[in-house]
Amino acid sequence: MQGRRGCEEDATSSPTPERGGPGFLGGSAAVTSGRPVVVEVYLFRCHPGGLLAYRCVTGQLGAAETPDEAAARIGRIAVDGPGPEVAVHSTSWRHLGDGSIVLAYAVAPDPVPDATAVPILDSELAHGPCASRPSPLRLQREQVAAHAARHLALVADTNPHVRRVFAAFPDLARSLEALPRASAGQLATS
Numbered sequence: 001m002q003g004r005r006g007c008e009e010d011a012t013s014s015p016t017p018e019r020g021g022p023g024f025l026g027g028s029a030a031v032t033s034g035r036p037v038v039v040e041v042y043l044f045r046c047h048p049g050g051l052l053a054y055r056c057v058t059g060q061l062g063a064a065e066t067p068d069e070a071a072a073r074i075g076r077i078a079v080d081g082p083g084p085e086v087a088v089h090s091t092s093w094r095h096l097g098d099g100s101i102v103l104a105y106a107v108a109p110d111p112v113p114d115a116t117a118v119p120i121l122d123s124e125l126a127h128g129p130c131a132s133r134p135s136p137l138r139l140q141r142e143q144v145a146a147h148a149a150r151h152l153a154l155v156a157d158t159n160p161h162v163r164r165v166f167a168a169f170p171d172l173a174r175s176l177e178a179l180p181r182a183s184a185g186q187l188a189t190s
Contacts, residue, residue: 036100037061041075042091042148043110045117046171052179053117054145055110061103071105076112084169086111087162089155091148094135106148108176109169120146154181 040058047053059074061067067090072079077086092104110117126136126143136143153176156162166173 036098037067038100038102039067039070039074040102040104040144041071042104042106042145043075043112043115043117044106044108044149044152044172044176045110045113046169046175047117047119050171050175051119051121052149052172052175053119054149055115055117056141056145067103067105071103071107075105075107077107078111084109084111085165087152087155087165089152089162091151092144094139104144104148106152108152108166109172118142118145120149122146125150149176150179150181152176153179157181 037060038058039061040056042054042056044052044054057074057076059070061070062073065073068088071077071088071090075088077088087106087108089106090103091106094102094104096102120142122142124143125147126139128134128136152162156166156173156176166176
């Protein structure tokens with residue numbers, strides 16, 4: 001899938017002019033509030049050797065869905081079903097040049113652990129060219145994944161429900177604990 005390392009598109013997505021055409025990295029989007037909306041789900045697991053790894057799936061926001069419901073559907077997450085509980089957290093949004101909005105979600109652990117995943121080798125966050133322009137000029141998928149993972153690590157520190165989920169996956173918890181904490185941009189102390 002051209003240029004979509006670690007990403008697969010939701011099978012129900014099909015670009016059409018009425019839906020706003022292709023979104024970032026090939027996802028198509030439903031039109032909501034006059035703008036196409038793409039939901040991007042980053043699914044995390046512990047890769048052999050202790051590295052954090054991810055895969056990304058994208059799809060459209062359904063007309064009758066909330067973004068959380070779309071993330072669960074696209075990520076194939078059984079919210080109230082059998083299987084281990086997962087942590088799902090909305091991490092970011094961005095505007096694309098075609099007018100669409102991308103909503104990014106972090107999910108851990110990946111409910112499909114045998115699917116191909118990409119290790120995160122660099123957890124450096126993207127940033128804009130100056131303080132008044134926060135959107136990066138260029139954005140790599142690994143930067144979005146790193147942002148989502150760091151955000152999820154921060155949530156694990158502060159949310160007892162997420163901490164309980166990760167207690168059942170100690171390797172994943174250790175991989176997340178090793179990351180710097182950040183919700184957006186860099187947190188710094190002077």
